[in-house]
Amino acid sequence: xxxIEEYASSVENQWCPGCPNFGILAAxxxxxxxxxxxxxxxxxxxxxxxxxxxxHYLKANVYNGLHGRAIPAAIGIHVANPKLKTIVTSGDGxxxxxxxxxxLHAFRRNPDITVIAHDNRIYALTKGQASPTxxxxxxxxxxxxxxxxxxxxxxxxxxxxxxxxVARGFAGDIEGLTGILKRAIAHRSLxxxxxxxxxxxxxxxxxxxxxxxxxPIPDDHDPTDRDRAVSVALDVEDTFPVGVLCELPxxxxxxxxxxxxxxxxxxxxxPRVDRSTLEERLDRRTVRL
Amino acid sequence: MDRSIFVxxxxxxxxxxxxxxxxxxxxxxxxxxxxxxxxxxxxxxGNSSTRIRFTEEPRNAPREDADVLLALNPAAxxxxxxxxxPDGFLIxxxxxxxxxxxxxxxxxxxxxxxxxxxxxxxxxxxxALCAAVGLPFAVLEGxxxxxxxxxxxxxxxxxxDAARAGFDRAASQLGDGVPEELPRRNATYAYxxxxxxxxxxxxxxxxxxxxxxxxxxxxxxITAFARDADLGVFSEQxxxxxxxxxxxxxxxxxxxxxxxxxxxxxxxxxxxxxSLAGMIETPIxxxxxxxxxxATGLPTRTAQEDLLFAIRAGHGEFPRVVxxxxxPQETIDLTVRAFDLADRYQxxxxxxxxxxxxxxxxxxxxxELPADIPIDHLADPAxxxxxxxxxxxxxxxxxxxxxxxxxxxxCLDSDEHTPEGHITEDLQTxxxxxxxxxxxxxxxLRKEIRPPDVNRTDDADLILVxxxxxxxxxxxxxxxxxxxxxxxxxxxxxxxxPLPDVARPKEARYWTVEGNATGQLARLLRGGLGWSxxxxxxxxxxxxxxxxxxxxxxx
Numbered sequence: 001x002x003x004i005e006e007y008a009s010s011v012e013n014q015w016c017p018g019c020p021n022f023g024i025l026a027a028x029x030x031x032x033x034x035x036x037x038x039x040x041x042x043x044x045x046x047x048x049x050x051x052x053x054x055x056h057y058l059k060a061n062v063y064n065g066l067h068g069r070a071i072p073a074a075i076g077i078h079v080a081n082p083k084l085k086t087i088v089t090s091g092d093g094x095x096x097x098x099x100x101x102x103x104l105h106a107f108r109r110n111p112d113i114t115v116i117a118h119d120n121r122i123y124a125l126t127k128g129q130a131s132p133t134x135x136x137x138x139x140x141x142x143x144x145x146x147x148x149x150x151x152x153x154x155x156x157x158x159x160x161x162x163x164x165x166v167a168r169g170f171a172g173d174i175e176g177l178t179g180i181l182k183r184a185i186a187h188r189s190l191x192x193x194x195x196x197x198x199x200x201x202x203x204x205x206x207x208x209x210x211x212x213x214x215x216p217i218p219d220d221h222d223p224t225d226r227d228r229a230v231s232v233a234l235d236v237e238d239t240f241p242v243g244v245l246c247e248l249p250x251x252x253x254x255x256x257x258x259x260x261x262x263x264x265x266x267x268x269x270x271p272r273v274d275r276s277t278l279e280e281r282l283d284r285r286t287v288r289l
Numbered sequence: 290m291d292r293s294i295f296v297x298x299x300x301x302x303x304x305x306x307x308x309x310x311x312x313x314x315x316x317x318x319x320x321x322x323x324x325x326x327x328x329x330x331x332x333x334x335g336n337s338s339t340r341i342r343f344t345e346e347p348r349n350a351p352r353e354d355a356d357v358l359l360a361l362n363p364a365a366x367x368x369x370x371x372x373x374x375p376d377g378f379l380i381x382x383x384x385x386x387x388x389x390x391x392x393x394x395x396x397x398x399x400x401x402x403x404x405x406x407x408x409x410x411x412x413x414x415x416x417a418l419c420a421a422v423g424l425p426f427a428v429l430e431g432x433x434x435x436x437x438x439x440x441x442x443x444x445x446x447x448x449x450d451a452a453r454a455g456f457d458r459a460a461s462q463l464g465d466g467v468p469e470e471l472p473r474r475n476a477t478y479a480y481x482x483x484x485x486x487x488x489x490x491x492x493x494x495x496x497x498x499x500x501x502x503x504x505x506x507x508x509x510x511i512t513a514f515a516r517d518a519d520l521g522v523f524s525e526q527x528x529x530x531x532x533x534x535x536x537x538x539x540x541x542x543x544x545x546x547x548x549x550x551x552x553x554x555x556x557x558x559x560x561x562x563x564s565l566a567g568m569i570e571t572p573i574x575x576x577x578x579x580x581x582x583x584a585t586g587l588p589t590r591t592a593q594e595d596l597l598f599a600i601r602a603g604h605g606e607f608p609r610v611v612x613x614x615x616x617p618q619e620t621i622d623l624t625v626r627a628f629d630l631a632d633r634y635q636x637x638x639x640x641x642x643x644x645x646x647x648x649x650x651x652x653x654x655x656x657e658l659p660a661d662i663p664i665d666h667l668a669d670p671a672x673x674x675x676x677x678x679x680x681x682x683x684x685x686x687x688x689x690x691x692x693x694x695x696x697x698x699x700c701l702d703s704d705e706h707t708p709e710g711h712i713t714e715d716l717q718t719x720x721x722x723x724x725x726x727x728x729x730x731x732x733x734l735r736k737e738i739r740p741p742d743v744n745r746t747d748d749a750d751l752i753l754v755x756x757x758x759x760x761x762x763x764x765x766x767x768x769x770x771x772x773x774x775x776x777x778x779x780x781x782x783x784x785x786x787p788l789p790d791v792a793r794p795k796e797a798r799y800w801t802v803e804g805n806a807t808g809q810l811a812r813l814l815r816g817g818l819g820w821s822x823x824x825x826x827x828x829x830x831x832x833x834x835x836x837x838x839x840x841x842x843x844x
Contacts, residue, residue, distance in 0.1 A: 011711045011712070014712075038696075039698050040693040040696050040697060040698050041693060043543075043692045043693070045539070048703070053712060055700075056700070056702070056711050056712055059698055060698055061692035061693055061698050061699050061700070062698075062699070062700035062701060062702065062710065063539065063542055063569075063692075063701050064700075064701065064702040064703055064704065064712070065535065065538070065539075065565060065569070065701075065703050066535065066561055066562065066565050066703055069531065069532075069535040069562070071532075072500075072527070072531070072532040072533075072535035072536040072539065073535045073536065073538060073539035073542070074539060075536050075539065076498065076500070076535070076536035076537060076538065076539025076540035076541070076542075076543065076547070077539040077540065077542065077543045077692065078539075079498065079523055079525075079536075079540055080497070080498060080539070080540040080541075080543035080544060080545040080547075080691075081543045081544065081691070081692065081693070083693075084543070084692055084693055101528055101529065101532075102528065102531075102532055104528075105528040105532070255523060255525075258523050261521065262521055266543065266544055266545075266691065266694075267497040267498070267523075267540075267543075267544065267545035268543075268544035268545055268667060268691055268694075270497065270521065272493075272495060272664065273492045273493065273520055273521060275493065275658065277520070278489050278492060278493050278520075278658060279657070279658060281489050281517070282479070282486065282489060282621075282656040282657065282658070283479075283656075285479040285480055285481040285486075285656055286477050286478065286479045286480070286655070286656075287313055287316035287317055287477065287478060287479075287480050288317065288477055289317035289318075289428065289431045289432070
């Protein structure tokens with residue numbers, strides 16, 4: 001059994017003291033240990049932002065790439081080595097803004113990866129501009145008169161595009177979030193977990209404001225009912241329903257046809273393509289009557 | 290023997306098919322062919338042409354004039370009229386003005402009468418062409434039979450019958466002017482474009498992953514990978530070029546050799562990814578198939594406008610390699626080399642091609658893979674108790690492991706990072722050492738890059754300097770200058786960055802020949818190597834550089 005201590009990292013943490021990101025980090029470590037995954041079996045992929053620094057704060061494989069581009073990198077990693085548990089962990093600005101197009105097409109491709117969106121509804125590292133999820137009307141340090149466009153609804157979008165595991169978590173509930181992350185990581189298709197992560201520096205509401213509004217998704221919610229799941233995903237006017245919105249049978253994962261041909265190991269372990277096959281293909285170019 | 294045939298028509302009329310059948314006839318008869326395409330960015334209509342040049346020895350360069358022009362419609366005839374030599378033949382389906390060297394042949398009528406259907410008109414046209422250049426009909430019959438065999442014997446017979454009718458009609462109209470029959474040559478040639486061999490070379494080099502977004506003239510590369518899916522290279526059409534390069538980098542970081550391909554606008558979108566590859570020291574091969582810009586430019590035309598872009602693309606300072614092949618064999622060699630350099634130095638490598646190289650077909654004695662193709666690019670995990678991805682070394686290159694390889698964890702970071710790959714803002718020691726590490730690779734690469742090919746410069750007082758796809762045209766220009774008594778030579782760069790540390794071989798007048806308006810190679814050689822370059826013969830109208838173009842502008 002993997003012990004949570006195996007995930008310890010000695011890298012100095014740059015988050016604000018008391019940031020709910022610490023809750024996500026704690027829940028992720030617990031989930032990985034309880035799933036009995038060793039650090040070398042896990043690949044954490046992130047973009048840029050405070051959330052995207054998370055991979056440095058636990059021991060695992062790390063691909064901390066470009067802003068907005070965690071998803072395509074994770075897809076490449078998933079194709080090259082499906083034995084890795086590839087987990088994207090980045091912020092709402094990174095995943096829904098800069099990289100929104102990639103996420104949309106990732107739903108279509110359905111790689112077996114888990115996407116954890118640290119959703120603080122603000123651009124924090126750049127000091128307080130609107131993010132794709134900032135509610136209309138909220139004032140920021142750039143949108144001085146209030147945000148004038150509607151927030152992105154990525155959970156509903158994910159469900160509409162056939163994503164088979166869509167959940168909302170709360171960074172202030174490590175226990176509950178651990179359970180959601182375990183289910184998401186174990187799900188053998190793309191899973192999206194949007195985690196409410198109040199920004200204690202630039203956000204318009206303190207953690208307790210969210211805590212009062214977080215409500216569990218009712219026990220009688222049927223996660224296989226996609227229409228109902230979309231309604232729950234969109235129902236964020238006064239409260240935030242937290243839990244698994246949608247859990248459907250796993251779909252064929254990205255590159256499955258290719259994997260049927262070459263097996264499921266890392267591609268670097270495959271033998272070379274037979275030289276004579278390639279030479280024959282070049283020889284075909286010689287024109288003879 | 291040096292004959293040039295233009296087949297001109299609208300997109301969708303089948304000029305490529307006619308051109309390909311006729312080209313294969315020459316090849317089957319023992320004559321090397323160079324064929325290039327010029328076409329508009331549209332699906333139907335417009336003016337385009339396939340140009341076939343056949344010679345006795347391979348002459349892989351375009352000609353701008355035609356000995357025979359087959360024009361399938363009046364607009365096509367006008368489009369190419371200026372190219373037709375005064376002593377050339379014009380062949381058209383328009384039978385009314387039938388005088389001098391004009392053969393008017395009713396292809397559709399002949400096809401309907403002899404092949405049974407109008408769709409065989411192109412076979413009748415190919416027949417007329419063969420008659421006009423002295424190719425024996427049996428050769429055409431053989432090529433048609435093998436080309437259409439998969440459609441069944443009835444289709445083969447209809448094509449042959451229509452072709453025969455076209456051939457006979459042309460021969461009878463030519464009367465005494467029928468050219469002498471071309472003697473059969475006992476030679477065979479490999480006939481290929483540069484892009485179609487890239488997947489074969491990449492697979493030989495151990496590439497298992499390509500992600501790309503369709504963009505002319507690069508699309509043929511991922512298409513060829515997908516067609517050759519049995520080679521085991523995974524190919525994915527990305528949602529955009531940003532995704533394309535980032536997917537490939539992810540796959541490469543996970544230990545597989547990976548590549549992408551694009552043209553100028555897509556390359557522009559990839560630029561941040563190139564900088565990332567430099568920072569995380571993750572190998573990647575990027576084919577940049579050039580077309581004229583700026584912006585959308587001329588999507589289906591050719592240019593060499595992105596040399597300085599390829600060399601400079603990416604924010605910050607980091608090592609990269611830029612290679613530029615000139616024909617399919619060199620494309621094979623440099624594709625293999627690109628993967629090797631990318632892995633040994635853990636850098637991005639750009640392979641610069643262009644529309645002319647992509648859409649032209651070359652005749653070569655043979656196509657072959659390099660004898661030795663090293664692909665052991667990952668370190669042995671047993672060598673490490675604890676692993677640091679960016680461990681300091683004398684060469685600047687750290688042993689590379691894939692994620693999780695041998696039980697190790699591997700950290701890559703686009704931020705400035707410690708030897709362990711973790712984000713840092715240590716400006717006193719870590720940052721200076723990291724900068725030095727990356728730049729040490731540039732210094733070592735510079736010694737590894739191959740010097741240019743130097744040809745016939747010993748007695749030369751005029752030296753033409755080129756790179757990439759213009760090689761054949763420059764060689765031909767030098768030949769013709771020599772015939773005219775000029776002491777000309779040439780220098781060709783296939784490996785362009787880091788600039789190899791070479792001096793000019795001698796004192797002479799140096800001119801670059803380039804498919805751009807500003808002399809990018811000249812600027813590079815002046816600024817980077819201190820070469821004195823007198824001027825540039827540049828071309829930026831979207832058409833390929835031919836020997837005649839060079840000769841008309843040679844000082």
